[in-house]
Each structure stands twice: as C-alpha cells, then as structure tokens.
Amino acid sequence: MLLVPCPHCGPRNQSDLRLLGEAVPRPNPNTATRKEWGDYLYLRENPADWVTETWYCRVGCRQYFTVERHQATNEFRNPPLPGDKVGNSTYTTITVGSSGSQRGANANSEEQPS
Amino acid sequence: MVSIRKPNPGPLRYSAATLARKGLSGDDWPRVWRDHDLKKTYDVIIIGGGVHGLATAYYLATNHGITNVAVLDKGYLGGGGSGRNTAIVRSNYLTPEGVAFYDRSLSLYNTMAADLNINVMFSERGHMTLAHTDSALRTMHWRAEVNKLQGIDSSVIDPQEVKKLAPSLDVTSHPRYPILGALHHPPGGIIRHDAVVWGYARGADHAGVHLHQKTEVLDILCEGGELAEGKGAGGKVTGVRTNRGDISAPIVVNCTAGWGSLISNMAGVKLPIVTHPLEAAVTEPVKVFLPAVVVSGSLHVYVSQTDRGELVFGASVDPLATYSMRGSLSFTEELAGHILELMPGISKMRLLRQWAGLCDMTPDYSPIMGFTPVEGHLTDVGWGTYGFKAGPVSGEQMAECIATQQTPKLIAPFKLSRFETGELVGEKGAAAVGH
Structure with a gap:
C-alpha cells in the first residue's frame, strides 16, 4: 500500500484517500467547443512517467490536494504544503525521501521504486 | 459476417493418430511456430502478440488471404493480459451492442478447438x-x-x-x-487462455504470418500530420521503428493492452484511457x-x-x-x-x-476499435477487464476492417469519435466486476 503525502495529515495509507485522477484544467463551459469539453472529460495523458494528480483525503482532513506521482514506480515528489492551493504548480521543489528533506511527508521510505 | 473457413492445418495435425505415431517412433515434435528474420516491408504490422493481435493476424490470413503480416511483441507471445486473465468467457452483457459482440465471440470460442486443431479445454459450466x-x-x-x-x-x-x-x-x-x-x-x-494464444499463433504461422517476439516498437513513423515528425490527425502511417530496425508498412494496428495509450501516442493519437x-x-x-x-x-x-x-x-x-x-x-x-x-x-x-x-x-467500459484520425493506424485497445473473452471476435472484425477498409457493423459502436459526440456504450453495469 502506498503512503500518500497529505499536506495536513502527513503520510497516510492509500486506503485513507481517494485518487481522483490526473489534474486537468477545466475549460470555460460557456465557450468550450464539443471537442474541448470531450477532451476535458475523457482524455488523459496516462504516461508511464510523472503525472500531477488530485487526491482527496477521505478519512483525514477531507481536503483536496495535488501531488506528483510517477506512474511506473509510484514514487511521489513535490508534496504540497498546508495552504497550497489545489492546482497551484508552484510547490517547493523538494523530492520526497531525498536526503535533507525534513519538510513535508516522507512518503518514499516504504515504497522504493522497482 | 465473414464465414470461418477451415484453416490451413499446417505441417503437423494434432490427433490421436499423430500422438500414437510419435509415441511409437520417438520423433521430436516440431516447433509450434517458427522464427523469421525481420523483413523490410510488410502489408500489415500488428503491435502486440496476445490473443487480440494473433487472432487479427490469423483471420487476416485465413479469411482475407492477406499473409504479408508481422506480429510484433516486446516480450513473448501471450505474456501480457492474455496470460494474466482469469479465463472466463460469457456474453450476458448489458447493452445490445455489447451482447451481440460478445455472443459472436462465445460462438467462436465454442468451435475453436476444431477450427484451430488444438485442445483449448473449453468448459461450458455456467x-x-x-x-x-x-x-x-x-x-x-x-x-x-x-x-x-x-x-x-x-x-x-x-x-x-x-x-x-x-x-x-x-x-x-x-x-x-x-x-x-x-x-x-x-x-x-472457462477456457485455457494459453492454449488460445498458442492456437492462434500456430494457425497464423502456418498461414504465413511472421511472429516476432522480443521486438519492441520504439516509434510509429508517420508523414503529413499536423504534429511534429508528420504525426497526428491528417497524417498517414509509413512504418514502425523497432529495437531490431525500421520496418515500413502502410497499416499499423495497435493491439496492445496496458500500453495501448502509449503506443497510439507514438502516432500522435491520444486515447481516453x-x-x-x-x-x-x-x-x-x-x-x-x-x-x-x-x-x-x-x-x-x-x-x-x-x-x-x-x-x-x-x-x-x-x-x-x-x-x-x-x-x-x-x-x-x-x-x-x-x-x-x-x-x-x-x-x-x-x-x-x-x-x-x-x-x-475507458470512460464507458467499452473498447476503442477501428480507424483513427491517422490514416493507416487502427486500434483494438481499451479492453479494460474484459479483453480475453472478446479476443476471437475482435480478431475477426479487425481483420475485416483492415481488409475491406470499412468498419464492420459489429464494432461500429466502439469507434474513437464516440467520446466527442457523446455516443458512449455504457457497459459498467455488466463489465465492472462481472467476468
């Protein structure tokens, strides 16, 4: 089970949270074309690489936050800090689990990349 | 609907008589399929050597006489979803489109042992x-x-x-x-899933299809498209780049599972997967x-x-x-x-x-089959958790699609453009866990 770095609760079991999928910008529903709206609803990058995704801390702080995860190795990086806005990409760029990073959540300690 | 002709039985037919002869003579059994050198040009390249890719190659060769076909797999045949599923087949789906499609698959599974001359151990147990x-x-x-x-x-x-x-x-x-x-x-x-893969591989090999294992597709080569390197809508496929060299082909079919969206991305086609x-x-x-x-x-x-x-x-x-x-x-x-x-x-x-x-x-739990905005690039992907039971009919219909360049009626509802027009085929009620 993954340890997900929640900005308020620290590393939490994956079952405590819900993954809502890749964070995609929402087009203006009044002006979006059919294609743009279809792409927003359904199209995802789905890379075997880093993605920015939205999580919901279901049984903890019940907040939404975004975090980067590697879809092949399940590592997390750039964990959000309390007060970061959802969808804000200006997080401090510390890699979770790297030496010297005392802030944020140490999500990497249990889940080494395979 | 295309009728299934008897396949070429190949050099050695499996039967009780063959078994007795081999038992008495002590001769070795021949390899089930052969290895070939990679040719520079094929008429059709199929990416993915699982039940879908092999069935497509088999029906292309036996139903439509197109034998200059290569099946590429980065690992071994049947090493992906075809060897990892729980081998359950059924046709009790929820949408009329889904029911018709899976029922055809079940009828192909029913006659498969005779069609492919291999014991697939089909057990119709309810x-x-x-x-x-x-x-x-x-x-x-x-x-x-x-x-x-x-x-x-x-x-x-x-x-x-x-x-x-x-x-x-x-x-x-x-x-x-x-x-x-x-x-x-x-x-x-239930059915023996490995035997299904081997049966189609053997049938396709005997019909003249080249099966290339350990051949990874690194890129799909395109020209004339709107994106970089001629990829994307409006372009057309010219071949693939593999770890064993470039191959040219006018038609490249994506029959992969798991990596379906990554492979089609190589041609500039984004899939909702x-x-x-x-x-x-x-x-x-x-x-x-x-x-x-x-x-x-x-x-x-x-x-x-x-x-x-x-x-x-x-x-x-x-x-x-x-x-x-x-x-x-x-x-x-x-x-x-x-x-x-x-x-x-x-x-x-x-x-x-x-x-x-x-x-x-996929968003509606139905596959994405047929043509894409890139000419010559076809998909048979998005098979979610129900790909194995659809293998035979997908192969049959994709082969017809490739040979006739028309989308057959049975797979028309599963077109890629349905996500733009909103004509989804919602199968979640019957496909989410029921296998």
Whole structure:
C-alpha cells in the first residue's frame, strides 16, 4: 500500500484517500467547443512517467490536494504544503525521501521504486 | 459476417493418430511456430502478440488471404493480459451492442478447438452473477431481459437454485451481503487462455504470418500530420521503428493492452484511457467442488475452479492508475474476506500465488476499435477487464476492417469519435466486476 503525502495529515495509507485522477484544467463551459469539453472529460495523458494528480483525503482532513506521482514506480515528489492551493504548480521543489528533506511527508521510505 | 473457413492445418495435425505415431517412433515434435528474420516491408504490422493481435493476424490470413503480416511483441507471445486473465468467457452483457459482440465471440470460442486443431479445454459450466441487494437484483433482471431479447440463454434464479448449482455457497441470511438471487448464464464458462494464444499463433504461422517476439516498437513513423515528425490527425502511417530496425508498412494496428495509450501516442493519437492494474490469485489444488463460475459485484470478486482443482480468484481493478504490476497485501486481505463471506467452508485453503495485469480502462467500459484520425493506424485497445473473452471476435472484425477498409457493423459502436459526440456504450453495469 502506498503512503500518500497529505499536506495536513502527513503520510497516510492509500486506503485513507481517494485518487481522483490526473489534474486537468477545466475549460470555460460557456465557450468550450464539443471537442474541448470531450477532451476535458475523457482524455488523459496516462504516461508511464510523472503525472500531477488530485487526491482527496477521505478519512483525514477531507481536503483536496495535488501531488506528483510517477506512474511506473509510484514514487511521489513535490508534496504540497498546508495552504497550497489545489492546482497551484508552484510547490517547493523538494523530492520526497531525498536526503535533507525534513519538510513535508516522507512518503518514499516504504515504497522504493522497482 | 465473414464465414470461418477451415484453416490451413499446417505441417503437423494434432490427433490421436499423430500422438500414437510419435509415441511409437520417438520423433521430436516440431516447433509450434517458427522464427523469421525481420523483413523490410510488410502489408500489415500488428503491435502486440496476445490473443487480440494473433487472432487479427490469423483471420487476416485465413479469411482475407492477406499473409504479408508481422506480429510484433516486446516480450513473448501471450505474456501480457492474455496470460494474466482469469479465463472466463460469457456474453450476458448489458447493452445490445455489447451482447451481440460478445455472443459472436462465445460462438467462436465454442468451435475453436476444431477450427484451430488444438485442445483449448473449453468448459461450458455456467456463469452466475450474484445479487446481494435489491438494486443489484433489478440490474440482473434488466440484463436477463436484454439478453433474452437477443436470444441469449440468461435468466434470474433464486437462492435455492443457486445452492443447487453451487452447494458451497452460503445462501442463508447470516452474511453481511446475503445472496438474494443470481443471473444465471449457462453458456458461460472457462477456457485455457494459453492454449488460445498458442492456437492462434500456430494457425497464423502456418498461414504465413511472421511472429516476432522480443521486438519492441520504439516509434510509429508517420508523414503529413499536423504534429511534429508528420504525426497526428491528417497524417498517414509509413512504418514502425523497432529495437531490431525500421520496418515500413502502410497499416499499423495497435493491439496492445496496458500500453495501448502509449503506443497510439507514438502516432500522435491520444486515447481516453487510464491504465489500472487488476490483481488475481490462485489457491492450492483441491478436489473439484465448485461446478460453476461465481461472480459477486458487491463483493468485488469472481471465482472459478480449474480442471486441476485450483480456485482462481479475480477482483476489480486497483483504485490507483499505475503501470506497476506489484501485488499488494491489502488486495489479498480483502479478497480473502470477501471469498469467505461467500464460501465459509474454504477458510483453511492456502493461496499459492497472486499476480497483476494491466487494464486500459475507458470512460464507458467499452473498447476503442477501428480507424483513427491517422490514416493507416487502427486500434483494438481499451479492453479494460474484459479483453480475453472478446479476443476471437475482435480478431475477426479487425481483420475485416483492415481488409475491406470499412468498419464492420459489429464494432461500429466502439469507434474513437464516440467520446466527442457523446455516443458512449455504457457497459459498467455488466463489465465492472462481472467476468
């Protein structure tokens, strides 16, 4: 089970949270074309690489936050800090689990990349 | 509909007489399929050597006479979803489009052993989808009516009949999710999935198709498209780049699972796919006691007993979108809990092993088949958790699509453009956990 770095609760079991999928910008529903709206609803990058995704801390702080995860190795990086806005990409760029990073959540300690 | 002609039986026909002759003479059996050098040009390149890719190649060669075909696989044949599924086949789906499609697949599975001259060990043992809530029972009635209208043997049965068909199930009112009834589908069953792969590989090889294992596609070469390097809408495919060199071909078919969206991305085609792993497990072999395939949507589990006596369990997809195929303890714990709820008598059985396979999930739980905005690039992807049971019919229909350059009626509802126009084929009610 993954340890997900929640900005308020620290590393939490994956079952405590819900993954809502890749964070995609929402087009203006009044002006979006059919294609743009279809792409927003359904199209995802789905890379075997880093993605920015939205999580919901279901049984903890019940907040939404975004975090980067590697879809092949399940590592997390750039964990959000309390007060970061959802969808804000200006997080401090510390890699979770790297030496010297005392802030944020140490999500990497249990889940080494395979 | 294309009729199935008898395949070329190839150099050696499997039969009791051949077995006796080989037994007496002590001769070696020939290789089931041959290795070839990579040619510079093929008429059709099929990416993915699983049941879908091999069936497409087989029907291209036998039904349409197109034999200058290469099947490329980055690993070994049948090493992906074709070797990781739980080998259940059925056709009791929810939408008329889905029912017609899977029913054709089931009829191909029925005659497969004779068509391919290989023992696929098809066991038509009946398939039960349990209902634990009133709303589930309502969906079962809905499915049964849709099925009956299309001539499929499918009906709702009560707990006493469930008990008769599978005596080990707990049909009392004690469990957290008591069994209120079930959708019974007698034509459903299990089949040996490796034999299906080998049968199609052997048939395709005998018909002249080149099967290339350990040949990884690194890029799809295109020209004239709107994106960089001529990829994307409006362009056309010219070939593929592999780890063994470039091959040119006017038609490149994506028959991969798990990596479907990455492969089509190489041609500049974005697909509405998210990849989730699905975990399965198998117990030690015991005496046969479970005569039917049992599925429970509420408990996220399906179980069948193989001819060898092992119980094969499968679950729903993991909630995490990932390409990692690692198993997890939480899966095993939940699975064991749910199985014991259904069959308290097997609490002492031991799990032998567990594994995971990758599922390309689409938003409506239906596949993406046919042409794409890039000329010459066709897809047979997005097979989610139901790809194996659709293998034969997908191959047959994709072969017709490639040979005639027209989308056959049976796969027309599964076109890529449905996500733009909103014509989704919602199969979640019947495909999410029911296998």
